[in-house]
Amino acid sequence: xRQMTIKIEKWELKRPFIISRMEPMLHGEVIVVEISQxxxxxxxxxxxxxxxxxxxxxxxxxxxxxxxxxxxxxxREDLLRIxxxxxxxxxxxxxxxxxxxxKKEIPAWKLAxxxxxxxxxxxxxxxxxxDSCIMAEMADQNSHRPILKLKLGRGNDIERVTAVRNAAPxxxxxVDANTSWTLDQLLEYLPKLVDLGVELIEQPLPPEQDHxxxxxxxxxxxxxxxxxxxxxxxxxxVGRYQVVNVKLDKTGGITEALALTRxxxxxxxxxxxxxxxxxxxxxxxxxxxAQMARWIDLDSPLLLTKDRNHGLVYKDSLISPSSPALWx
Numbered sequence: 468x469r470q471m472t473i474k475i476e477k478w479e480l481k482r483p484f485i486i487s488r489m490e491p492m493l494h495g496e497v498i499v500v501e502i503s504q505x506x507x508x509x510x511x512x513x514x515x516x517x518x519x520x521x522x523x524x525x526x527x528x529x530x531x532x533x534x535x536x537x538x539x540x541x542x543r544e545d546l547l548r549i550x551x552x553x554x555x556x557x558x559x560x561x562x563x564x565x566x567x568x569x570k571k572e573i574p575a576w577k578l579a580x581x582x583x584x585x586x587x588x589x590x591x592x593x594x595x596x597x598d599s600c601i602m603a604e605m606a607d608q609n610s611h612r613p614i615l616k617l618k619l620g621r622g623n624d625i626e627r628v629t630a631v632r633n634a635a636p637x638x639x640x641x642v643d644a645n646t647s648w649t650l651d652q653l654l655e656y657l658p659k660l661v662d663l664g665v666e667l668i669e670q671p672l673p674p675e676q677d678h679x680x681x682x683x684x685x686x687x688x689x690x691x692x693x694x695x696x697x698x699x700x701x702x703x704x705v706g707r708y709q710v711v712n713v714k715l716d717k718t719g720g721i722t723e724a725l726a727l728t729r730x731x732x733x734x735x736x737x738x739x740x741x742x743x744x745x746x747x748x749x750x751x752x753x754x755x756x757a758q759m760a761r762w763i764d765l766d767s768p769l770l771l772t773k774d775r776n777h778g779l780v781y782k783d784s785l786i787s788p789s790s791p792a793l794w795x
Contacts, residue, residue, distance in 0.1 A: 469504045469538045471562075473530055475515065478746060479772040485595040487620025487647035492519055495744035495771060498527055500558040502537060502566050509566025510794060511752075513558035513716050514743035529555035543567070543722045552697045552719035554743075560720025561752050565794050575795025579725055579755045587787040588757045590765045591616040591641055594631065599623065603630035610635035612784045616669075616764060620647030625659050632663050641762065643669035646693055650679045661686050667739070667762060669712060670694065680707040690739050690762075698727050701734060712739040712764075713756055721752040728759050737761045744770065747778035751794035754779070754786065 476497050483491035496515040501508055517523040533541075533550060541549070543563050550556045568575045576584050594605045596618040606615060615638045617631055628642060642660065648671040660668065670692040672679060677694055690710035694700060696717045704711065711731045718724040728738055739762040740753055750765050757763045768774045769781055780787040 469502055469540060471503075471534050471537045471559075472501045473527065473534075474499045474501070475527065478744075480744070480770055481772055482770075483595065484593075484744060484770060485597060486618050486643075487596060487645045489520055492744060495746075495767070497745050497749065498530060498554075498558055499748065500530060500562045502559075502562045504566065504570070507566060507569045509562045509564065509569060510748060511558040511561025511563075511565065511720070512745055512748040513554040514745055514749070516554050516716070516743065523554075526554045529553075530558060533559060537563075543720070546720075547723060550719070552717065552723060554716045554719075556719030557715045560722050561715065561794070564721050564752065568791075568795050574791070575752070576755060576758075578795075579721070581755060581758060585754050585758055585788050587785050588754070588760075588763050588765075589613055589784050590763050590769075590786055591639075592766050592769065592784055593764070594618065596621060599627045599630040602627050603634040606631040606634035606638070610638060612638055614639040614641065614784070616641040616643060618643055618645065620644045624652075625656060625663075628660065628663050628665065640665045641667045641669065641764075643692070644671045646670055646673040648672060650676070650683075654683070657685060657687065667710065669739075677703060677707050683707075685709075688737065692741065695727075697723050698730050701727075701731060701736075704736070705734060708736070710737045710739050710762070712741045713760075714741045714743065715749070715753055716743045721755065724753075724756055728756055732759065739763070740765060742767050746771065746775045747789065748775060748794055750779055750786070751789070754788060755795075757786075 478495040485491045500511045591614040592612045593616045653671045669690045674694040688709040691708040692712040695711045738760040740756045740760040741764040777790045777793040779789045
């Protein structure tokens with residue numbers, strides 16, 4: 468019989484992580500699920516999002532509600548049907564996926580249906596929302612990185628992007644408004660962002676305003692983040708977004724994330740792979756998705772003061788797979 472355990476962990480951040488819609492995060496908080504069977508264990512990690520965004524239900528409580536079902540032998544496919552997408556299912560699904568690779572004695576990339584083992588990928592590096600002078604200082608410190616992602620959304624955003632562009636003239640730029648712009652702001656900012664060399668805009672409007680993007684002919688691709696949870700989201704995004712941001716904590720695990728990525732590509736979307744605040748244990752499954760993505764935002768271990776043992780190998784912005792002792 469299986470046994471499932473839950474562990475809550477705190478991980479210190481190098482600097483407060485700030486986005487437009489929430490209070491500054493001073494640390495990361497994650498939940499690690501471990502599922503053991505016949506002497507073999509698999510692990511999965513999710514962000515404990517309800518600590519930072521109180522409107523979310525308790526992730527730990529959600530996980531606890533499924534302990535009996537998991538220990539009775541539920542499959543990943545069954546889990547998709549009986550448990551809603553989201554953070555809690557992610558930790559369980561990734562643990563089941565990890566367990567399955569060990570039971571079958573095959574690497575995770577083969578179980579995921581990839582053609583070859585994951586290769587090293589380049590991640591963007593996130594600059595938290597702050598005053599333009601502080602963001603320029605952060606950009607200067609990271610101007611060697613190939614691609615920077617700017618958190619925006621509290622007024623004076625063009626000033627922020629301009630300051631970062633001047634501080635990091637050779638870096639590619641992505642901007643993320645985290646649902647905080649209006650349509651008028653988006654239309655006003657677009658030509659200015661083009662001039663500043665921004666190559667992607669992430670989630671400018673709240674999801675309930677997705678329909679306002681009908682007919683917007685943006686010179687910069689727009690990515691759905693908060694508007695894209697799982698495959699059920701895709702129908703609402705066609706014709707409005709050009710890119711979908713796939714995050715394991717939104718899809719509810721690697722099983723749905725792989726299906727979402729493949730379905731989105733069939734529908735003509737470009738793929739971005741993103742993450743919440745977490746350790747390499749959370750990023751390792753997403754590295755499989757990164758093999759199919761145009762934009763990769765898997766920098767959260769770089770934002771921590773330390774990572775867990777056997778973590779992924781980060782050399783500046785280049786991520787290389789690590790030992791299977793971590794995951795998969």
